[in-house]
Amino acid sequence: xxxxxxxxxxxxxxxxxxxxxxxxxxxxxxxxxxxxxxxxxxxxxxxxxxxxxxxxxxxxxxxx
Numbered sequence: 447x448x449x450x451x452x453x454x455x456x457x458x459x460x461x462x463x464x465x466x467x468x469x470x471x472x473x474x475x476x477x478x479x480x481x482x483x484x485x486x487x488x489x490x491x492x493x494x495x496x497x498x499x500x501x502x503x504x505x506x507x508x509x510x
Contacts, residue, residue: 449474450483457484457491457509464496464506481507 452472456463468474481491490510497503 450480453477453480454484454489454509457489457507462494462506462508465504477507478505 449472453463453468453474456467456471463477465477468477468480474480481493485491492508492510494506494508495503496506
């Protein structure tokens with residue numbers, strides 16, 4: 447199964463995904479690119495900017 451499909455399945459099951467989850471679960475280093483692919487396919491996905499406890503910033507993607 448392609449990474450894009452695995453990420454879409456994850457979003458359908460859990461409603462959101464972060465780059466760290468994508469890397470750990472699907473070996474996806476370029477989550478933003480896969481999210482763009484899904485958006486190009488017509489899926490509505492919002493980006494939420496988050497900050498970790500250590501101050502690192504990252505994006506969380508949510509399926510609408």
